Amino acid sequence: YQRRVREAVVSTQSTGGTLESYLTAYSRDADSTCKYVQDVIKKHEQEIVAFIEEGARLYVCGDAKGLSVGVFEVLCNILGSFKGIGNSEARELVTTMKKEGRYNEDIWT
DSSP, X not given: OHHHHHHXXXXXXXXXXXXXXXXXXXXXXXXXSOOSHHHHHHHTHHHHHHHHHXXXXXXXEXXXXXXXXXXXXXXXXXXXXXXXXXHXXXXXXXXXXXXXXXXEEEEEO
């Protein structure tokens, strides 16, 4: 049910021009090739960095313990790698994205 609702919302946003692209990860779906958001980010890192460079807004939904920490870490890693900056600079960049509303989390415990 939740997936159908999400797909309907995404479809509406896409046709309205609000949403340009989205990626999903379904940890409980046996057929999913990417189980976790971190896996999806790694798989599409070049595209994600390009989107970030163009001013994209990222929205991440899921678990506070694993997902939130894991996504923050992988974003720092790929941004650091692509930009040739150190870990502390990459962390500062992702933190700035949060402050600017360009990285948003809907997380729960």
